[in-house]
Amino acid sequence: MSDIAESDDRISAEGSRDLKRSLNRALRAQKMRALMLIAPLLIFILVTFIAPIVDMLFRSVENEIVSDTLPRTVLALDDWEYTSGETPSEAVFAALYYDLFVAAELKEHTRLGSRLNYETTGISSLFRKSGRRVDRFDTDIYADQFTALDPAWGEPATWTMMSEALDDDPDALPETASALEGWHHLLKVERDDPATEAPADILFTALYRDLSAGAPGLNDGDLAAMTATARQAVDGFETVSIRDQFVDVDDSWLDPEIWGTIKAYAPKYTIGYFLKSVDYQLTPEGIEKQPEDQQIYIRLFVRTLVMSLTIMVSCIVLGYPVAFLLANLPMRYSNVLMILVLLPFWTSLLVRTSAWKVLLQNQGVINDILVWLHIVSESGRLALINNQTGTIIAMTHILLPFMILPLYSVMQTIPPTYMRAAKSLGATDWTAFWRVYFPQSVPGIGAGSILVFILAIGYYITPELVGGTSGIFISNRIAYHISSSLNWGLAAALGSILLVAVLMLYWAYDRIVGIDNVKLG
Amino acid sequence: MSALPTYASTGQKIWYYGFRVICGLVFFFLIAPIITIIPLSFNAENFFTFTPGMLALDPEAYSLKHYQDFFTNSDWQQALKNSVTIAPMATIISVGLGTLAAIGLSQSHVPFRRAIMAILISPMIVPLIISAAGMYFFYSRVGLQGTYLGVVLAHAALGIPFVIITVTATLVGFDHSLTRAAANMGAGPVRTFFKVQMPLILPGVISGGLFAFITSFDEVVVVLFVGSASQKTLPWQMFIGLREQISPTILAVATILVVFSIALLTAVELLRRRSERIRGVSPR
Known part of the structure; x- marks a missing residue:
């Protein structure tokens, strides 16, 4: 008896385990099927949308251009301090000479110049000027003297061998190794054959500097003998100061400010763009506030916030009565009136903006009517466009449906019996509305306000067209930096700040309303 | 009241x-x-x-000369042609991928549902100027900037949230015992989808498609950055026209677009009612 019961227990335990297993399998299959359906779109969005956003966030801190274009200079500047107030040593100038020579051949120096020009004005022209002159420096005397000593120095093959020898032991002739590296990079990009290309002046300059500084030199092979001979001779060489060559092009090279800027922006990643976005700047001395006349971004952010709030409040003021009317009218009237809200909602943004541009003009319809009604005189036409008024009027109109629709859907759920009950208990119309109806409509106000506010702070088209200079938003500045000033890093930093602000607002929206509850039409 | x-x-x-x-x-x-x-x-x-x-x-x-200008001016015609090619292509991509994903999302057990939903909805959340900036940077890196493909992909991404939202909303009322009944009678998943599920969610799909279409058709910020002059669309041309030399032809175009949006509004409204009737939800 007890035996049978025991085996029954065992069977049912096994059965339930099996069942659990097969249920799990079914559940897993179901999950997989769901994920398979979602995967194509998820990948699509990740590639076409999320990757660009991540790229933008990355660009807001990325700063590889300095260390990519001037690798040797950046390294050489390690030993130099801006606070010393002195111009860097000849070694730094020599490093700059090698870097700039390569960069100028590759036409990369102008890009770097414009990049650094965002930080210190004048660098752009300094780099352009120096880049033009760098291959005509007087350093050709080194080439002449080395080839006079041994014509083999003028052979490309010598330098190919040199590069092979130095690959194993770069410390033998450190500057030469580094200059050769730059030279070969240049030849590779330009697809020139190192075996036929005549050696550049930078190689001889580097070799001279190495030998005269007493670098260990190579140990064996033909080159060792050649360098040993050259080492004997260099003391008698005619010399040229690279620093003087640069100063000859432009004496700004003596200014520690220039070098400080290069050093401050040498790291691969910088917070410089973000500092700029909040009116600070990264100077050679550290983080400083921008000069008074260049503090524009905080003001622009504040203006964007204030104007968005103004637009939001005007939308509440105009939208609330309309939503109330729509929610409380009989269906057949409210459906007709709803069209008046939905038509603007569905009309092209550009159409509505052009309408306002036409209406608000100095010689436009509104001013004409006001003059005709003798409200304003012919000479006193109101300035309604190209200022903040224009932006606020047009954007309130454009965003009003986004306030009315959520308000309406909340108000529809408020039972009219509550108001009647309040009145039958002796409340006046106002008390019944304010104490009973209004509190129930607050979620609608919240939803509509956040929606309008989020849409408003990222607006670009309307402020651009009707805002003039005083009515523009931060987004217009972002667009300006992308397409006109080409300071993409700053645009990315400003965009990142705006993005974080919007995401925080959406988080709040999700908490209050729930993204899933977004309804359309 | x-x-x-x-x-x-x-x-x-x-x-x-x-x-x-x-x-x-x-x-x-x-x-x-x-x-x-x-x-x-x-x-x-x-x-x-x-x-x-x-x-x-x-x-x-009164005269029709601004309309005549719109229909004869090569700039406007080019813009019109681009608009009516880019928007449908973007719509097809959004609707195709979006509908599949919405069906996947409506299953009862979806891991990371909230996170996936947040990613799919994000193109609607992120301000257009930021999307445009990011796409401009990224698409120029991969060589899509200034190409039709780039603009179509960008617009498809922007339209997807609308498809997801409308189609998942239709699927909320979908009775899953119908698909089980179809399977019970021997229909495969594909047949079930086209014969049972699709007709019921079609109104949602079409209205999502209309939203995606209007998003692309109306969109100007992204196309300004991702596109170049040869991909200019009607809103692009209107924007440039309004910013530089404002010509009354813009008003003629605007009028045509208003008529167009009235037609779209009507279509969406009819679809909404039809969807509610099919699903047995009484109209509000």
């Missing part, structure tokens, strides 16, 4: 009518700018205001 009772006091009467006047003014504010540009687009002069002739209803003061 039912009709005013007969015993209403004077104050109540004033408030009742005053409130209606206020609402009337707001409705006027909403609709008047759009209505005003329609007669202005028939202006015989290159002005942006009503000429005395127009106010006197003189037929001489």
